[in-house]
Amino acid sequence: MSAAPLGSDSVCFAGGVVPGSPKDAPPSDAVECLNLTSGHWLDAATLPHRRSGSSTSGGFLSAASVAFFGGNGSIDLLSGDASSRAWRPSVATKLKHEFTSCAGVGHTLVCAGGQGLDKSDTTIPFATDVFTLQDSSGSLVARNSSHRLSVGRKKLSAAAQPIGTTGGVIGFAMGFSDIQSTYGYSATYDLYDVSSGRWSNGTLPSGEGRQYGTAVGCGGKLVFAGGQIAGGRSQAVDGYDVHKMVWSAANLSVPRSNLAAACAAERYALFAGGQTPGRDVVDMLDTRTGEWHVLSPLSYGRG
Numbered sequence: 001m002s003a004a005p006l007g008s009d010s011v012c013f014a015g016g017v018v019p020g021s022p023k024d025a026p027p028s029d030a031v032e033c034l035n036l037t038s039g040h041w042l043d044a045a046t047l048p049h050r051r052s053g054s055s056t057s058g059g060f061l062s063a064a065s066v067a068f069f070g071g072n073g074s075i076d077l078l079s080g081d082a083s084s085r086a087w088r089p090s091v092a093t094k095l096k097h098e099f100t101s102c103a104g105v106g107h108t109l110v111c112a113g114g115q116g117l118d119k120s121d122t123t124i125p126f127a128t129d130v131f132t133l134q135d136s137s138g139s140l141v142a143r144n145s146s147h148r149l150s151v152g153r154k155k156l157s158a159a160a161q162p163i164g165t166t167g168g169v170i171g172f173a174m175g176f177s178d179i180q181s182t183y184g185y186s187a188t189y190d191l192y193d194v195s196s197g198r199w200s201n202g203t204l205p206s207g208e209g210r211q212y213g214t215a216v217g218c219g220g221k222l223v224f225a226g227g228q229i230a231g232g233r234s235q236a237v238d239g240y241d242v243h244k245m246v247w248s249a250a251n252l253s254v255p256r257s258n259l260a261a262a263c264a265a266e267r268y269a270l271f272a273g274g275q276t277p278g279r280d281v282v283d284m285l286d287t288r289t290g291e292w293h294v295l296s297p298l299s300y301g302r303g
Contacts, residue, residue, distance in 0.1 A: 001013055001014065001015055001016030001017075001028075002014055002015060002016075002051070002057060002058035002069055003058050004058035004059050004060055004067035004068065004069060004078075005059075005060040005067065006033060006060065006067040006078060006080070006085070007065070007080070009035060009036050009037045010033050010034065010035050010036060011033065011034055011036065012031055012032065012033040012034075012058075012067055012078065013031070013032050013033075013034075014030070014031045014032075014047055014051065014058065014069045014076075015027055015028055015029065015030070015031075015047055015050065015051035015052065015069065016028050016030075016051075016052065017052050026050050027050045027051055027052035028047075028050065028051075029046040029047040029049075029050045029051075030046060030047070031046060031047055031078070033085065047069060047076055048074075048076045048087060048090050049072065049073075049074050049076055049090065051069060051071060051072055052072075052098075057069075057070050057071055057100070057101050057102035057103065057111070057158060058070075059102065059103055059104050059109075059160070060104075061104045061105070061106065061107055061108075061109060061133060061138075062105075062106060062162075063106040063107040063133075063135050064077075064079075064106075064107045064133040064134065064135060064137075064138040065079055065080075065138065066078060066079045066088060066133065066138040067079075068102065068104060068109060070093070070100075070102035070109070070111055071093075071098065071100050071101075071102065071111070071114075072098055072100075073092065073093055074090050074091065074092050074093060075090060075091040075092075075093065075102065075109065075111070075131070076090050077089070077090065077091065077133075077138050079138050088137070088138045088139060089139060089140070091109075091131055091140050091143075093111050093129050098114060098115055098154075099113070099114045099115045099154035099155045100112065100113055100114030100154070101113060101114075101156050101157060101158040101172060102158060103158035103159055103160040103170050103171070103172075103215075103217070104131075104160055104170065105160040105161065105162050105168035105169075105170060105194060105217075106162060106166060106167075106168055106194060107132060107133045107134070107135055107141075108130065108131070108132055108133075108168070108170070108194045109130075109131045109133065110128065110129065110130050110131070110158075110170045110172075110192050111128070111129045111131075112127070112128045112129075112149055112156065112158070112172045112190065113125055113126075113127070113128075113149055113152070113153050113154055113156045113172065113175060114127065114154050115154040115178075119178070122152060122178075122179060124152075125149070125152030125153050125154055125177065125178065125179060126148040126149045126152040127145070127148070127149075128145065128147045128148065128149060128192075129143060129144075129145050130143065130144040130145070130147070130192065130197075131143050144197075147199055149172070149190050149201075150188055150190055150201035151175075151177055151179070151182045151186055151188040151190075151201075152177055152178075152179045152182070153175035153176055153177040153178075153179075153182075153186045153188070154175060154176055154177075154178070154211075155174075155175050155176050155211040155212055156172050156173065156174055156175030156186070156211075157172070157173055157174050157175075157213050157214055157215035157224055157227075158170065158171065158172045158215055159171055159215035159216050159217040159222045159223065159224070160217045160222070161217040161218075161220055161221065161222055161242045163194075163195070163242055163243065166194075166195065167193070167194050167195035168194040168195075168242070169191055169192065169193055169194065169222065169240070169242040170191070170192045170194065171189060171190070171191045171192070171215070171222040171224075171240060172189065172190045172191075173188065173189040173190075173204060173213075173215065173224045173238065174186060174187070174188075174204075174209070174210050174211060174213045174224060174227055175188075175211055176211040184209060184230075185209030185210050185211055185227075185228075185229055185230060186209045186210075186211075187203050187204045187206070187207055187208055187209040187210075188201060188202070188203060188204070188209075189201060189202055189203070189204055189224075189238075189240070191240070204224065204236075204238040204247070204249075205238055205247045205248065205249040206236035206237070206238050206249045208227075208229065208234055208236040209229070210226075210227030210228055210229045210234045210236070210257070211227055211228050211257075212227055212228045212257040212258050213225060213226045213227030213228075213234070213257065213259075214226060214227075214258075214259050214260065214261040214271065215261060216261035216262060216263050216269050216271075217263065218263030218266065218267070218268070218269040218285075218287050219263070219266060219267045219268075219269070219287025219288060220241060220242055220243050220287065221239050221240060221241050221242065221269070221287050222239065222240040222242065223237060223238075223239045223240075223261070223269050223285065223287075224237070224238045224239075225237045225238075225252055225259065225261065225271050226252055226255070226256050226257055226259050226271065226274060227257050228257040228258075232255065233255040233256050233257050233274075233275075233276065234255055234256075234257070235251045235252040235253070235254060235255035235256070236249065236251060236252075237249065237250040237251060237252055237285075239285075248290075250285075250292065252271060252281075252283050253281060253283050253292075253294050254274075254279060254281045254283075256273075256274030256275060256276075256279045256281070256303065257274060257275060257276070257303070258273075258274055258275050258303040259271050259272060259273050259274030259279070259303065260272050260273055260274075267286065267287055267288055268284050268285070268286060268287070269284065269285040269287060270282060270283070270284050270285075270295075271283045271284075271285075272298060273298055273301065273302050273303050274303045275302075275303030276303070277301065278300070278301035278302045278303050279301045279302075279303060280297035280298040280299075280300060280301040280302075281294065281297060281298075282294070282295040282296065282297060282298060283295070
């Protein structure tokens, strides 16, 4: 399942795998939105495309005023708020694949990496799609699929942060590469500059390759945390300051993968849960001071 803000007072949860369903059963197309002002839950129209957790990324494009749910070959766009919602025409990604990742800022949305239906297809792990959406309607204006990731990989994490009113940085990091020359857990990052349209890449400062990590954009920083490593879980955190254009490294209080991340008050980056085993830990980064804090635990451990 994935989550995405919708407007200024709502958040929507979409897709996922239904517990107890047969192995080959299709994923869910359910969408539920919570109005944070009223506290009421409302059902949204079902997803145009069913999505499971392995092939879904969610987020919000402020300039286009749409929430997006991307992966598995398409991106579904939901506009409005929790009380008045409408689906915009879906956008097709370059190739049908899973284990991809998407993030966006302003009116630009980027999807990258993944694994094809044919696992031997080496095209998809390098694939990128850069979409530009219209400010007023959220409809597709332009698409560029010419760039290749520096390292072809799947199960990577993505985050985005704005710069000024029209710029921003969209970043992809970590993942697992099935390509022979780069096989294994990846410590690579790829950054897309929205204003210039240019890509850059390098190695994360932690130097720790991993998959099934998490990422969040918060307080002018892209933060990539945790993940699965050979023989265990990672507590590494790699942060990129989009204004100073510098990287830094830190550590979670407990090593874990499959954790959740969120940004509160455009300042506090929170990292909760994870595995293995199921974790109840909540770490918080104050992006202004750089200080880390361990908050009260979740009600029970889960990842």
